[in-house]
Amino acid sequence: MGLLDKARQRSPWLIHYDCGSCNGCDIELLSCLTPLYDVERFGIVNVGDPKQADILVVTGSVNQQNKSVLKNIYDQMPEPKVVVAVGVCACTGGIFRDCYNVVGGIDKVLPVDVYVPGCPARPEQIIDGIKLAIDKLAQKDVVKEEG
Amino acid sequence: MQISLLLNVLLPFISAVIVYFLKNERMRNIVIIATALVVMASSVVIAVYGYNTFAGHPLGNINLDRWIAIGDLLLSLYILYISVSLKNAMLILLTLLQLIPMFVFENFSGANLDVLHPIYADHLSVIMNLIVSFVGTLIWIYAISYMREDEEHKGIRPSRQNRFFFILLLFIGAMNALIFSNDLIWVYFFWEITTISSFLLIGHDRTAEAKQSSTRALLLNSIGGVMFVIGIILGYHFFNTVDIQTLISHRASGMLLLPFAFLCLAAFTKSAQIPFQSWLLGAMVAPTPVSALLHSSTMVKAGVYLILRLVPAFYGSWLAGVIAIFGAFTFITASLMAISQSNGKKILAYSTIANLGLIISAAAINSPVAVAAAIMLLIFHAISKALLFLCVGTIEHGIGSRDIEDMRGLINKMPFTTLITVIGLVTMLLPPFGVLLSKWLVIETAAKNPLLVFMIAIGSALTVVYYARWIGILLSRTSSKDVVQHEKRDPFVRIPLSVLAMLSIVISVTVTSIFNGLIAPQVVEYFHRLGVIAQEGSIGTSYGGFSLWPVFLALALALLGGYVVLKGSNQYAMPYAPGESAQEYKVIKVAGKETKMPKAKVSNYYFSDVISENRLTPWLDVAAAVLIVAMFGVVIL
Amino acid sequence: MNVLNIVFRLLLALVVFPIIGGLIVGLDRKLTARLQGRYGPPILQPFYDVLKLFSKQRIIVNEFQVISVFIYLASSVLSLVLFTFQSDLLMIIFVMSIGAVFLVVGALSVKSAYSQVGAQRELMQMLSYEPLLILIIVGMYLMRGSFNIAVIMSQGRPLIEELPLLFLVMVIVLGIKMRKSPFDLSASEHAHQELVRGLLTDYSGLYLGLIDIAHWFDLMLLLGISTLFFYPHIVLGIIASLFLVILEIVIDNVTARLTVKWMLTYSYGLGLVLAAINIAVVYILR
């Protein structure tokens, strides 16, 4: 494992987007930052800026209104990047699946790398999922896009 | 040698008359450009071979004093005529206060007003002459195309360009004559010509605002004129001469400083120091070449030039101490005011006032090093500021506004002009360019005086604010979306802008040679010592040193690094915006109704509630007036 | 100055100091976490972050951003190099200001509200600390009669004895320069988000990494100046500087962010007054 890969594994910055969650998963996600779980010890930082993020964590199901927003945030993130779907809503649409405006899980819009089911997902699960995502992140290479 | 002096001074006068009567625009332009070239060339000749007294009268045996006296009388009568036609009682009074004492003094007091060498050149005059000749004539060339566009734009028929160029050319002649005069009465005469030129040019557009501003300019400058007359008469009373070189060779003290205090006050009005600043701010209604030429780089410099001339006379006195504080006060307050402005021309005007204040302050710090710094600032400021004014004028013609908020993303619309403007701003703002180098030297020298350095330190931090944000605003661009337009510019605009921009960089790179060649000899002549060593790209004093090459090298490496990285693969993205607004929704549906999104607006901090021009100005004027009273106080007591 | 000496100084400025700077930032994050009852990231975290940023895809909004970053880095590096070569202190501050200006220019060149507002606030931060820094240096000049670091260091007793208030002013300057609460208006460290990322919002990847590195240089320069207060007792100076950093971290954790006007009032009201008193006393006593 090269130094770069190691650095990438040790410094995953994540951005959290709440697509249409009931806030249950959001609260669980935020509790990961609290002293009890403290994800910063893995170098994980919760950033607000997709341009500086490596991992997109999405909670809640996608609906027609925020589909484009989700895509937009994803597009602004520089390669390499991974997506984690937290909660059954984000995985499949969950209990909101049949709503008139719901598109479904976020994999309808984005390529999802890790699914973390649960309603809500427990912090331990979330951390575990993010750890999986970090491993995937290290395997990805910078996709060079000529701009 | 004498021929080039004659050409330099008299040719603009002659060409001015020719231009006034030439109706053919082509011919007129040729005359202007030819005159410009001759004036530039002759100033270089003077600079290279100059530096000595021009013995006797260069015009043979004609006694010029007589002619100057007559000219002075006619000029004063003309100003009186203007004052009467403006029906401004105050102005009439001030004019009479100049006219009558001067007339009596010259004709009935029996004073011996002969001056052995009425024409005199040293390094300081050469420096001023180079500035006036180069910057001034480049502005003429710029004005050719500017005025054509301006008249088209404003629909002025028949053309009034004859009159405009007549005054513009005349003015340069008068400036050059002023610079080489060694007789206070001569200086006064040319001083008055610059005043009247300024009045006529500010009023050129004949709008109500122009009329009001020009009257104010005349009024305030007439106060300066009165002070000048008092200064001359008192100077004669004390020292029996109007010869500047003889006057300053007396190391006067106490009451004997009084004439110099009056002359400095005259200089303050000309340099628009607070509390006389309002005329310069009003003067911004004039066409841009006027602002660039008279109100930033040359005429207002006549004031600081006079002070730099008189420095040896009051060097080391209490008067100097108060003048230094006064200048620093103007520096800090004018910089503060500039922050609250969004009008580009007004920002430049305030910054001009501030820099002139700094020059005055440095000149009076009582150290040869500071005087050297003052002269240095004079040079660098003149070039960069003239450049900036011309840029703002060009931008105004391009986008129809001089508000810096409207200049967001100008780099896409006017790439050439914007780039030049950025060069101008950077040379005004950042080391290792000359203006900052001079400022560095001033701060280091002023450090012995804590009060002074306090004001200058805060003032220069304020300067950073209004220039830095201007640069940023100009350069704003979203590369993936914005289309860079091709900018077509008249060569008459392109050439002066490019030459000035180049000059502003070149003189900064060659600052040590300029320092050794022009500035150092002048300071040595004044004080027989210098205290600054400039060599191999570094300027050093006994208490510090600035090496230029490392900074230039670092900047070059940075540009190179940026270039290399930009050559590599980069993806151009949109600026970050959260969620929806990134897609620039103009209309959204809220509860089934189409609703227009309110337009988000970002603008600079202006603190207009705290730094309110209208509210603060009276207080600042009072404070400045107190300082002026203190200035006379220390002389009289 | 022989070649070895030059190489040594360059090595110090280009390698050793920035690494220490990075470690201090790491310490900062660890300590902050501890203050909040968390375990915190490893001390080497800033280096991992920068390495990772270097390996990311390069995304920019315009070219001026890139130029600005490089000028910022160059000026920070140069100012630290000049410091190790014991040049003129005021010149060093002026050189550092080039970078600060360009950081603002780069942020303003992006049409994003967050960058723009961040840049405007950064300007206000500069307005707050610049006069203070100049006055600190003027105080040193008044004591030693020179702006040259070599001369400042050549004389006996430590400056702190007569410039204690100016050392306190350094706390304000360092707080603003490190962008710590209550002065973290323009951009903020990770945990305390402000305006998304303030003036750094539109920087990512390599460019953000370079800015981080430049920041280490800036930090070390300021700590160098604070160490100067204690010369010739260098060890004491280093301890005092570290104490200063820890003090900043504590202040960061116990205070809330101020508004721009508060910051200006505070830095001018407190900082300038402290500096004025100290300088006046020194001036009168001399």
Ligand code: SF4
């Ligand atoms: S998964 Fe459950 S807790 Fe999470 S957002 Fe959906 S409904 Fe809420």
